[in-house]
Amino acid sequence: MTPEQRALEFDAADPLARYRAHFTLPEGVVYLDGNSLGALPKATPAALARVVEQEWGEGLIRSWNSAGWFEAARRIGSKIAPLIGAAPNEVVACDTVSVNLFKLIAAALAMRPGRKVILSEPGNFPTDIYMVQGLERQGLATRRLAPREEITAALDDDVALLMLTHAHYKTGELFDMAALTEAAHAAGAFVLWDLSHSTGALPVDLNGVGADFATGCGYKYLNGGPGAPAFAYVAERHHADLEQPLTGWFGHARPFAFSDDYEAAPGIEQMQCGTSPILGLTALEVGVDLIAEIGIGRLHGKSQALSEFFLECLMALDVQLDLISPPASGARGSHISFRHPDAYAICQALIARGVIGDFRDPDVLRLGFAPAYLRFADIAAAARHLADVLESGEWQRDEFSQRAAVT
Numbered sequence: 001m002t003p004e005q006r007a008l009e010f011d012a013a014d015p016l017a018r019y020r021a022h023f024t025l026p027e028g029v030v031y032l033d034g035n036s037l038g039a040l041p042k043a044t045p046a047a048l049a050r051v052v053e054q055e056w057g058e059g060l061i062r063s064w065n066s067a068g069w070f071e072a073a074r075r076i077g078s079k080i081a082p083l084i085g086a087a088p089n090e091v092v093a094c095d096t097v098s099v100n101l102f103k104l105i106a107a108a109l110a111m112r113p114g115r116k117v118i119l120s121e122p123g124n125f126p127t128d129i130y131m132v133q134g135l136e137r138q139g140l141a142t143r144r145l146a147p148r149e150e151i152t153a154a155l156d157d158d159v160a161l162l163m164l165t166h167a168h169y170k171t172g173e174l175f176d177m178a179a180l181t182e183a184a185h186a187a188g189a190f191v192l193w194d195l196s197h198s199t200g201a202l203p204v205d206l207n208g209v210g211a212d213f214a215t216g217c218g219y220k221y222l223n224g225g226p227g228a229p230a231f232a233y234v235a236e237r238h239h240a241d242l243e244q245p246l247t248g249w250f251g252h253a254r255p256f257a258f259s260d261d262y263e264a265a266p267g268i269e270q271m272q273c274g275t276s277p278i279l280g281l282t283a284l285e286v287g288v289d290l291i292a293e294i295g296i297g298r299l300h301g302k303s304q305a306l307s308e309f310f311l312e313c314l315m316a317l318d319v320q321l322d323l324i325s326p327p328a329s330g331a332r333g334s335h336i337s338f339r340h341p342d343a344y345a346i347c348q349a350l351i352a353r354g355v356i357g358d359f360r361d362p363d364v365l366r367l368g369f370a371p372a373y374l375r376f377a378d379i380a381a382a383a384r385h386l387a388d389v390l391e392s393g394e395w396q397r398d399e400f401s402q403r404a405a406v407t
């Protein structure tokens with residue numbers, strides 16, 4: 001059987017096949033970048049139009065009360081919670097991942113007086129490391145980076161916080177959240193998990209592993225749209241002692257008392273800073289509702305099946321590429337990456353054929369398998385295009401080596 005024939009059989013038996021119709025995907029495009037910007041849910045434009053035209057246009061400021069705007073950040077947080085193994089009162093949708101990292105790192109430092117080290121790994125997503133550097137420049141933190149095999153050994157009694165990304169943005173390799181959380185706690189440190197490449201693609205059990213803090217992205221597998229709000233998680237046991245440094249009025253216990261003195265809200269609301277971005281939250285809620293409806297267990301199963309099938313297709317088509325992701329689907333998130341000196345040009349040649357993946361500097365071709373809307377037929381087509389691009393040398397055309405600003 002050809003890969004295309006096998007794909008037809010898998011698609012016919014796929015219990016999630018009908019969800020593709022809930023997304024807008026252009027004709028002739030195989031979208032393998034849902035790990036970077038999730039596809040548009042078909043319900044999003046109407047939801048945005050309703051909020052703009054009725055709630056904003058007609059309701060005006062009354063909509064803060066009458067249309068549920070004031071509670072939106074909490075409401076959406078409580079819908080994200082079951083996707084990450086959190087209780088509904090432990091998650092709030094707010095700010096970006098970068099800003100949430102700042103707030104959570106600073107909060108952890110305040111709760112561990114005498115300790116300043118933030119431990120992470122080299123090659124973690126840049127913003128995660130940069131945010132530590134910002135706190136370092138203010139004299140509040142000391143950055144320490146240890147390769148993943150040496151992280152446990154680097155957990156000494158100077159470490160306030162272990163900060164790691166669950167699924168690595170390049171390789172997709174997963175950390176053992178339970179083991180590392182336990183190791184951090186044994187060393188007297190807190191742990192902060194960045195779930196940007198996990199949320200909406202694979203199950204996470206923050207409460208099960210006893211995590212302290214987490215944040216994650218709204219525009220990747222949650223399909224919240226470009227620049228969608230992120231989310232922040234703080235375990236309930238820390239709510240009373242939390243000292244979040246961006247003490248804006250939306251984190252106040254009574255924002256509309258207009259007091260001169262800050263008093264943190266008692267619960268997860270205190271992670272908020274300024275006014276909620278209602279348009280962004282509206283689009284995020286549509287994506288979260290859809291992902292929750294499909295179910296994280298089923299999404300994970302399909303994500304694994306899609307990437308396994310892709311590797312199988314490459315074998316069948318005799319494509320030799322240097323896989324830098326873990327070969328076992330259980331050890332990786334929902335994307336896989338290959339190293340090639342001309343990864344950029346290969347990626348551009350694929351995009352010209354309608355197969356949209358991405359390139360990560362300096363030599364990584366990254367392909368994401370968003371389980372909510374991809375068909376097995378898309379996977380077979382992508383593998384066939386990749387085989388053709390490599391075999392024909394088509395990627396060597398001049399036009400494919402011109403770098404754009406966003407890769």
Ligand SMILES: *Cc1c(COP(=O)(O)O)cnc(C)c1O
Pocket residue numbers: 096097098099125127128165169194196197217230
């Ligand atoms: C996508 C991603 C981010 C994004 O951060 P923003 O501030 O929301 O742009 C952060 N960390 C990781 C690991 C990511 O993959």
